[in-house]
Amino acid sequence: MRFPRPALAVAAVAAALVLAACTSPAPEVQKGASLSVSIATPFTSANPRTAHGRTATNADVGYLTSTGFGYYDPSGQLVLDTSFGKAEIVSQSPFRVRYTLADQVQWSDGTPIDATDLLLTWAAESQRLDSKDAAAQLDPATGLLKADAPADSVWFGAPGGLLRDAAKTPTISDAGRSIEVEYTHPVAGWQLALEPSVPAHVIAKTALKTSGASAGKKAVAAAIRAGSGAELAAIARAWNGGWDFATTPKDAALLVSSGPYRVKTAGEAGVELVRNSAYRGDRAARVPTLRLDYSADSSVTIGALAQGDLDVARLRIGSDFAAVSDVTSASSAVEASSRIDLVEANTSSPRNGAMLDNSFRRAFLLSIPRQEIVDQLFDGVGTDASPLQSWVAAPGDADYTTAATSNGSAAYSADAKKTLQDVLDGARVSDRSVCVLYDSTNPRRTATFEIIRDAAAEYDISVTDCGTADWRNRLVEPQAWDVALLSWDAASATRPGAVEVLQSDELAASPLDTPDSATAGALTALQRATTEAARTEALAELDHALWDNDRLLPLYRLPSVISHGQGVGGVKPGPSARSVLWNAWTWRAAAERPTPSSSPSS
Template structure:
């Protein structure tokens, strides 16, 4: 908590708290005795995904937490049933987060206390200690952060940021119930008093009180080794709630049932969802033990899945948020940009995709961007404005002559690293060797079964790698910034860093797309990466189920939109 300096702001609070006399009935949309069983590879380890954002926790949070909206194909989609987010001042940059009328599953309303608690968590007030027992934020530069103002009805907060931020619509959430945190931190039984105690601790910057809240925030919501979690820690503000957590030795199972108190725009239709271990061959069990499963497309499972398609099972293939790319080390043989451009222009991405994808050719979508994904509106702008097609995406009239003009002798060897355990990378490498030879390049097989170790060792000239499509300015800098911790090529550009800084403070979606294209153009000019194709994920859906629309990307790709799921009569 030492990485944050707190500036108190006056607040007026009226906490709306009501206890229902009886348990609400299930939504009328729920069809009794219906169940959908999902083959799941996640693990539910914490009911506070803000403190522990592991994939399994994010999957569950998508079903049991309401929020102001979600990113879908790179665009923010608001959930007006939860509330609204509005910029109320440009200078200073101030955003109002205004709740509609959501309630927790114990019928305690969500209000400003819940939003303030979520804001404080995101601001670093409750950062956990690292493995050495030191404050994880101790070395961070203190950030002067004004405590948000709460409106008189305590259903909204207004946050004044030091500067505009691109992620303003999702910067505040309500990941855990403030009245539960207040009760556990301070022993306060009355929900109103518990909420007020949380507010006072944050407003006053009371380190002792904040330490107690931090202990609850980081530890109490963790699922025990026995799979147990107290009922108050499993309260839900989303369409479903956790009914049970179990482990039969083959893996963890989580049962979800409709939340009777949910007041969202779309209420659940199915009476129970069972997330169960996927097993070794989930595609073979859809229609029997499972109704839904997500798998990586491989040669081994293509025939099974093709047969399911012939029997009218739905097979939905969308990208998983990562892309395949051919990336260069801008040293050695590729020190000069002309040499890098000559090599990349000699390699048609379609040839690598065709050989790498094999029997799953239709599942791989080609791409021309390292920073955006096909299907998003941002991609259309980036693809048009980055200059990739002219600079690197159009084959040279004479690839051998272009190589010679770059000062590279015929037969020059290029050590290419790839993951020998990956079907796509192995196939793409074979194609790379063939097309590069036509232009006079000699490809050396530097493939490795321990890809990450070989990548870190750096004894390669080019690499066929699968990398995440960055979703935030921070992730762009990690991959492409001057000090990027996840940089593969080591390419740096002060102009790129400046553009990312500008992008991070852009609140207009159209301006943001234009800036993203400019950032992409700096990568194109560096000639260090050839985007190949998006990596697919296949969702197999039983004929007895409808309404499932998997989301692209990493975050909750299957459980997004779970309220729409239903069993076919």
């Protein structure tokens, strides 16, 4: 897998990131054209950078209505956007980065984007200005400050990212076109650490009641530099909750955007995005209207594809693939996603203390028939899925085979399994039972459990069914389970600096949540790698550390189905793509709608 390529050296970066004086020629706009895309979760906020606003749909809308210094393509390669500006390392020790904006960048209302907009992002995401006692004043249902919280209590509510390592207030220069950020240590992904979130002039109008964009930005900058006070608290409240809406707001200023699209309307059915005519950059949209249609029912999504009412959809593997295959008016392809299904053994507080015995634990993991699981789950769904041999590379990537030969995955090969009985005989346990926790409402997990149970029985290991719909709560209970079937979005570890939202509600399932010392060391090295060589080495160390961890075993990368109508162009999914919408501004609508196919069979 090719991952984002960080800077090689200060001089090389300065030479490579030459700020373009003009943008690329604007693409030809398909006048009157529109495309519709399925979304599986409702839209709730135009600021996906807040803790409560971090959902997949909110992130997609935020991605298309905002801009920045670059983005990641489906292979994980960082694409720099010099039409927005440039980022350059100006000092290695201390590690300082200067972000300079291009002259033409502006918000959709015509207000220039300047360094104050970036300073606002630092104020929110660095968490340096949040009041120490503010967390105790939050409403747990909303994540917002309670109405009776002190007027000077500051709480932006950002979960944080790379800017958490930027302790000092940034300095602005070049008449407000540049801002310099000092980090406590080198950080990978520094190019994308600082990008516009919500407009500073709009937040000044809503929170401080200022008039005029220039005066508003000056007020915001002054409040941030002050570091506390009622004005900063008002700004923080507006940043954290002022852009939360599920239906079109009355205040049109909340719809001001910086990206290729802007929100026109929002409602229960979804979100309608329209081309931002004020956008001046290399990501100008071809299709004037993009509808994000909400449906939690995949059968409704497939029916809409069949009738020509939907143009692009990302579907689950399994029954969805069989149904969408019957839709002759759509093209479908199966690809590996960044989601990894895995097995985790409980070594902190297991139900059966036998899991603390290294030999018994390894014997159980060896008994899991990974190839059989893949064969039974994905047979006939258009993919040659196989057991995963790398934590950080995907099957089909150029370096996947190389990684698999040196990362320790051979410890679970067919030859290694021949030693299973000897390993088991070395275990000093009297109780060979294993309580397996999983989501009992998920058919894929249920089938995986049954295969594991039957295979373990051949070695006199008794696997008990601990599946439950309440598995999330059970996961954190002591002595509630021995082994859990979980999944993890590997992109969260391998793409530092990406504005990425975990696509899963299984956030506790990350192998990096409670890493051992080797994994933690590799992860720290990866997060601080600013050269390609350092990054490659750190990824290899992380892969090896995860395979050496005898409480984890990857099963497979979950395949997904991408379907789109005939004639729709530019849709380019990939295992490292942030979403199917990663390049939606380049899409092309069909010249004519195809004749709807018959409804898919049930």
